[in-house]
Structure formats: C-alpha cells, structure tokens
Amino acid sequence: MTGAAQQAPLLELRDLNKTFVTGWLRNRKTVRAVAGVDLTLRGGQAIALVGESGSGKSTVARLIARLVRPTSGQILLNGSDVLAAEPRHASRGYRHDVQMIFQDPFSSLNPVHTIGYHLTRSVQIHGTAGGRPVADTVAGLLEDVGLGSVAAITDRYPHELSGGQRQRVAIARTLAARPSVLVADEPTSMLDTSVRVGILNLLDDLRRERDFGLLLITHDLASARYATSHTLVMYAGQILESGPSAAIIASPRHPYTQLLVRSIPRRGTVHPVPAPGERRQAAAPEAGPGCPFAARCPSRMPVCDTVMPGPTRTEPGHWVRCHLFGPGGGPQPHQPAAQNDSRREEAL
Amino acid sequence: MPSANVLDVTGLSVEFPTPRGIVHAVSGVSFSIGRGEVLGLVGESGSGKSTVAHAIIRVLPGSARYSGSVRCGEQDVLALGPAALRSFRWQRVSLVMQGAMNALNPVMTIEAQAIDVIRAHAKVSRRAAAAQVPELLELVGIDPARRRSYPHELSGGMRQRCVIAIALALQPELVVMDEPTTALDVVVQRAIMDEIDRLREQLGFSVLLISHDLDLVAERASQLAIMYAGKIVEIGSSAEVTRSPRHPYTEALLTSTMSVDGDVHRLTELGGRPPDLISTAPGCSFFPRCAKAEAWHQTQTPQLRQVAPGHEVACHLYPALEPAR
Numbered sequence: 001m002t003g004a005a006q007q008a009p010l011l012e013l014r015d016l017n018k019t020f021v022t023g024w025l026r027n028r029k030t031v032r033a034v035a036g037v038d039l040t041l042r043g044g045q046a047i048a049l050v051g052e053s054g055s056g057k058s059t060v061a062r063l064i065a066r067l068v069r070p071t072s073g074q075i076l077l078n079g080s081d082v083l084a085a086e087p088r089h090a091s092r093g094y095r096h097d098v099q100m101i102f103q104d105p106f107s108s109l110n111p112v113h114t115i116g117y118h119l120t121r122s123v124q125i126h127g128t129a130g131g132r133p134v135a136d137t138v139a140g141l142l143e144d145v146g147l148g149s150v151a152a153i154t155d156r157y158p159h160e161l162s163g164g165q166r167q168r169v170a171i172a173r174t175l176a177a178r179p180s181v182l183v184a185d186e187p188t189s190m191l192d193t194s195v196r197v198g199i200l201n202l203l204d205d206l207r208r209e210r211d212f213g214l215l216l217i218t219h220d221l222a223s224a225r226y227a228t229s230h231t232l233v234m235y236a237g238q239i240l241e242s243g244p245s246a247a248i249i250a251s252p253r254h255p256y257t258q259l260l261v262r263s264i265p266r267r268g269t270v271h272p273v274p275a276p277g278e279r280r281q282a283a284a285p286e287a288g289p290g291c292p293f294a295a296r297c298p299s300r301m302p303v304c305d306t307v308m309p310g311p312t313r314t315e316p317g318h319w320v321r322c323h324l325f326g327p328g329g330g331p332q333p334h335q336p337a338a339q340n341d342s343r344r345e346e347a348l
Numbered sequence: 349m350p351s352a353n354v355l356d357v358t359g360l361s362v363e364f365p366t367p368r369g370i371v372h373a374v375s376g377v378s379f380s381i382g383r384g385e386v387l388g389l390v391g392e393s394g395s396g397k398s399t400v401a402h403a404i405i406r407v408l409p410g411s412a413r414y415s416g417s418v419r420c421g422e423q424d425v426l427a428l429g430p431a432a433l434r435s436f437r438w439q440r441v442s443l444v445m446q447g448a449m450n451a452l453n454p455v456m457t458i459e460a461q462a463i464d465v466i467r468a469h470a471k472v473s474r475r476a477a478a479a480q481v482p483e484l485l486e487l488v489g490i491d492p493a494r495r496r497s498y499p500h501e502l503s504g505g506m507r508q509r510c511v512i513a514i515a516l517a518l519q520p521e522l523v524v525m526d527e528p529t530t531a532l533d534v535v536v537q538r539a540i541m542d543e544i545d546r547l548r549e550q551l552g553f554s555v556l557l558i559s560h561d562l563d564l565v566a567e568r569a570s571q572l573a574i575m576y577a578g579k580i581v582e583i584g585s586s587a588e589v590t591r592s593p594r595h596p597y598t599e600a601l602l603t604s605t606m607s608v609d610g611d612v613h614r615l616t617e618l619g620g621r622p623p624d625l626i627s628t629a630p631g632c633s634f635f636p637r638c639a640k641a642e643a644w645h646q647t648q649t650p651q652l653r654q655v656a657p658g659h660e661v662a663c664h665l666y667p668a669l670e671p672a673r
Binding site (some may be wrong): 052053112162192193194195196197198200202219220221222223225226238246249259260261262264265267 | 562
C-alpha cells in the first residue's frame with residue numbers, strides 16, 4: 001500500500017515446518033504446529049498473521065524469534081539463509097534485527113527492576129547509544145513511545161504503570177535494538193479496548209518513521225484490518241488465505257475466513273445468526289492428507305478429505321487454498337503427518 | 349411494591365477498606381432486569397462491573413461493606429442469612445464466572461461438580477442430582493457420554509458450556525455472566541452466545557451480561573449500562589445507547605473500538621487513566637479525561653437524568669428531559 005511492495009523482501013519464511021512430539025512409546029503423538037508456512041515481509045510493511053488459539057500463529061512468532069528451532073524450512077533475513085548460517089542459536093546480529101513484543105507486558109518486564117533499568121540494559125546490550133550518554137538515549141526512547149511526559153518514569157517499577165504504559169515500555173525496549181523486523185504477538189489482547197488503538201497507532205507511527213517491517217500476530221481481524229495492509233489467515237498450522245487486509249474481511253474467500261468474519265460481534269446487528277454446522281462436538285477430526293478445515297466446513301466435498309489444495313489466485317495479491325476455487329498450483333510438497341492433533345479439537 | 353422485575357438494584361454501593369483508605373468500588377448503582385431480559389453492563393477493568401456481579405450473588409470478601417438494596421422479587425438479597433443465601437444462590441440467581449478453565453475443579457469430573465453444586469443449593473439426593481446431569485449437558489450441546497470427563501479433557505468452549513450447564517441446573521430466574529466468553533476464540537464465542545440466547549428463549553431466564561466488549565454486549569443485550577469509576581454513567585436500550593451515545597465516555601468507547609465495517613480511518617485513544625477510587629472528592633469522575641468538560645464539572649457530581657425516553661445519562665452537558673428527579 002505504501003510502496004512497500006517495491007522493497008526487497010526483508011524477512012522470508014519458506015516452507016517452514018515445526019513438529020512437536022509429545023508423549024512416550026505408545027502414546028507418542030506428533031503435532032504439526034506449523035506446516036509449510038511461506039511468508040514474506042518487506043521493509044516498512046505491516047502484515048498480520050491471524051488465527052485462533054492453537055492455529056500455530058504464536059509458534060511462527062517463536063520460530064522467527066529463534067526461540068524454537070524449526071523441523072525444516074528456511075528463514076531468510078535480507079536474502080540470506082539464517083538457519084544455514086546459525087543453525088543452533090541466533091547470532092547477536094539477528095537478535096538486533098528481529099525483535100519481539102509479547103502479549104503480556106507484565107510478565108515480559110521484570111517486576112524488581114525499574115523502567116530505567118530495563119531500557120538502560122537494552123541500550124547497553126545492543127550498543128545503540130552511539131557515543132551519547134545512555135540516559136539520553138533512554139529518555140529519547142521513552143519520548144518516542146509517548147511516555148516522555150510521565151513524571152519520573154525511569155524510577156518507576158512495572159506494577160506502577162498501567163497495562164498500556166507497560167506495553168509502551170516493552171516497545172521502547174525493542175526499539176533500543178534498532179530492529180528491522182518487529183514481531184508483535186497479540187500486543188493488545190490484554191489491554192482495555194480504549195487503550196488498544198493507542199498501541200496500534202504507536203506501532204504504525206514508529207514503523208513509518210523507522211521503516212521496520214511489522215508482523216502483527218493476532219486473533220482479532222479488526223486489529224489486522226486497522227493496522228496492516230496484508231493479512232494471512234492461519235488454521236491448524238497452515239496458511240489458508242492471504243490477501244489485502246481490507247479484502248480479506250470485506251470479501252473473505254475461504255470458508256474458514258468466512259466463518260471467522262461472520263463470528264465477529266457487530267453492534268447494530270440484530271441476532272441470532274444460527275450457529276453453523278453441528279452444535280455438538282464431533283470426535284476430533286483425524287488429521288489426514290486433506291484440508292484441515294474439512295471436518296468443520298459447510299462446503300466440504302469428497303476431495304477435501306484427501307487432497308490439500310495449493311494456492312489459487314482469486315484477485316491480484318489475494319490467494320486461497322480451497323477446492324472451491326480450483327486445485328491450486330499443483331500438489332503440495334508437504335504431506336501432513338499429524339495424528340490425533342489435539343489442537344484441532346476446538347469445539348464449536 | 350411488588351415488582352415484575354427479576355432483579356431490582358437500587359443505590360448499591362460497595363466499599364473495601366484497604367491500608368491506603370476506603371476504595372469506593374461501586375457507588376450508587378441502580379438498575380432493573382425484567383423477566384427474560386438481557387441487561388448488558390459494560391466498563392473497563394476496574395470500573396466495578398464485576399463487583400456489582402459479586403454483590404448480587406453475595407460472594408464478595410468479608411471485608412466488603414454494602415449499602416443500598418438488591419431485591420430479587422420479594423427477597424432482600426443483602427439481608428439474607430447463610431441458610432437463605434444458600435438456597436437463593438443457584439435456585440434464583442446463578443453466576444457464570446470469567447474463564448471457564450478456572451471455574452471448574454481440575455480433579456473432579458464434570459458430573460461430580462454438577463452434583464456438588466445441585467446438592468449444595470437444593471435438597472435432593474445424590475441419585476436424583478446425578479440423574480439430572482445428562483439432560484443438562486444435552487441442553488448445552490455436550491454429549492452426555494462425556495459427563496465423566498475431567499476439565500482438561502475438554503476444550504475451552506466445552507468447559508464454558510459445562511459451566512453454563514451447571515449454572516442452569518436449578519432453573520434460576522437470573523444468570524449473572526461475568527465475561528463469559530473472554531478467553532475464547534471468536535468462532536467459539538459466537539457459538540456460546542448463540543447457545544445462551546437459545547436457552548434463554550427456551551427456559552425464560554434473564555441475563556446480566558458483563559463484559560468489557562461493547563460490541564459483544566450491544567449485540568445481545570436489550571438494555572445497556574455503561575460503568576465508569578464505580579458508577580453507571582449511561583443506561584438505555586442497546587440501540588439507543590450505541591446509536592446516539594450521550595456521555596463523552598460512551599462516545600469515546602464507541603469511537604476507540606476498531607471495527608470490521610466501514611472505512612479504516614485513524615482512531616484516537618482515550619487518554620488518561622480512570623480515577624483513584626479512594627478519593628471522595630465531588631465532581632464528575634470522568635472530568636480529567638473529558639474533552640467537553642467545563643470547569644464547574646470538576647466540583648459538582650452529575651446525577652443520572654433522563655435525556656430521552658428510557659435513556660439516562662449522568663453528564664452535566666445534558667439538561668434533563670423533564671424536571672430532574
């Protein structure tokens with residue numbers, strides 16, 4: 001939207017997979033939390049990864065942050081294969097470039113340290129003071145996140161701040177590293193609605209000023225539409241639909257995205273919309289080779305159980321993986337192998 | 349005066365003594381809920397909405413001090429003794445708490461917990477209570493065969509359905525639902541809310557629906573009350589309050605909420621923080637955050653006044669429709 005499409009890819013995920021193994025011997029289960037995810041983030045771009053709990057969206061965040069190691073696939077930062085260069089741990093350079101904001105700003109800040117200490121540490125570790133006194137850099141960061149006017153903020157402890165202020169501190173801390181990629185995992189879901197907008201506005205302003213790429217991970221389609229230009233919809237570890245954020249919500253193509261959009265509470269509508277499908281929880285759908293949404297899908301066809309379709313382009317920049325729109329670009333390279341995937345057992 | 353309402357709350361105040369001073373969590377809250385009606389109570393964290401819920405079912409900590417009245421039909425809830433309270437709870441008013449995962453005991457089966465609740469509040473045999481469980485689960489769309497499941501064996505949505513089933517066990521007239529779907533995904537949230545609507549039509553109970561999510565409540569409730577700093581600042585029909593909000597706080601709530609409809613334009617955050625509830629200074633509690641306030645609003649407390657039929661607002665900006673009551 002902002003000319004970002006012209007910029008070279010900053011961060012790319014290529015066929016990224018993460019399989020967790022749980023249990024012992026006969027109870028051994030594999031859970032494919034992330035199954036063949038492709039994602040491209042360009043400099044200055046804001047994109048959203050939307051999904052319900054258990055969809056694997058937070059695992060994607062953790063993979064990007066290198067907190068967990070992928071089972072297979074590639075992570076490219078500025079075109080170079082990060083995993084090949086640093087297979088075990090992310091280098092310091094990577095950790096400068098890729099920063100994360102978490103959902104709960106209370107647990108991501110240490111309660112026994114002051115705000116000043118948190119930010120001073122970050123500036124020192126990342127060496128971003130640039131010869132100036134560290135305190136000046138810290139003051140500048142607080143100014144940048146809209147906390148400059150809070151009296152004696154550096155001497156305060158996290159519990160003395162409101163949730164919104166704590167999240168601003170967490171954002172300031174990531175800025176201390178001068179990241180080129182910011183991954184925000186549900187940054188507003190613990191905050192009151194009137195505060196949420198302020199945090200998203202701040203991230204948007206900072207992104208424009210500093211030209212970093214923002215990956216917003218959220219369950220809230222309204223936030224995705226508000227704060228990003230492009231949205232990816234994730235379900236059971238796979239991206240089912242990808243397109244401009246406004247189009248995804250105004251004219252969702254995948255039946256799952258349609259269900260999500262239809263489920264959002266809207267003021268001014270009079271109810272009830274009948275709940276789709278069966279009321280009673282069916283047995284956990286067996287994870288087969290087909291579409292993971294097939295068991296819940298109102299448009300299910302026989303082919304849905306056996307073949308996962310590839311991406312089909314519906315409009316420029318908008319694609320969907322659904323048999324309703326054709327078989328997509330040939331067979332999928334990744335064969336789902338999950339069994340008894342408890343994450344899919346979410347009841348309707 | 350006998351009331352047709354299921355619940356009448358009049359001038360309810362709740363205070364908590366703390367080392368820092370008395371916290372005025374709820375100050376002079378009044379509302380009524382008619383039979384079969386849904387009243388939505390919306391406010392941010394710390395606004396006192398959960399305290400109202402807890403006062404109605406009398407589960408506040410022992411240190412809490414009450415005044416005002418809560419009447420359920422002929423019963424004065426705040427005056428009930430322990431035995432009367434036991435049968436009042438669940439038989440007349442039940443509570444669905446926030447976060448189903450925390451409301452259920454992890455080491456008891458769903459069936460055992462339902463039996464426990466039934467027998468705690470009604471004189472029935474264990475056998476009779478147990479006989480009720482399959483029907484209750486069926487009511488909320490859970491396979492009765494799963495009654496021997498432990499909470500961890502069920503998904504979040506199913507656990508919340510179980511909590512609702514248990515809340516309906518003794519056919520209460522009113523179910524107080526405090527953030528019933530907050531921890532759930534939107535798809536599950538809609539399914540649960542639809543289920544509640546369906547059950548309400550089938551069984552005829554009333555609902556006090558408490559949430560921070562204005563859109564969710566506005567969609568379900570016929571009446572909407574907005575709470576700020578322990579007081580109701582605006583109350584009226586959902587349609588009226590969301591379509592023509594009067595209180596600047598309600599307006600701010602509506603305009604700061606991201607929507608999936610209409611154009612995307614930059615929204616403004618409501619600045620500032622709610623006031624300290626220890627203070628007893630007079631004046632409008634929204635004064636420091638209000639863009640339309642005039643100096644004298646800081647010293648005079650606005651009272652709820654009718655601005656349109658059935659629509660009351662506590663704000664100095666609006667003259668009363670009729671002479672102030």
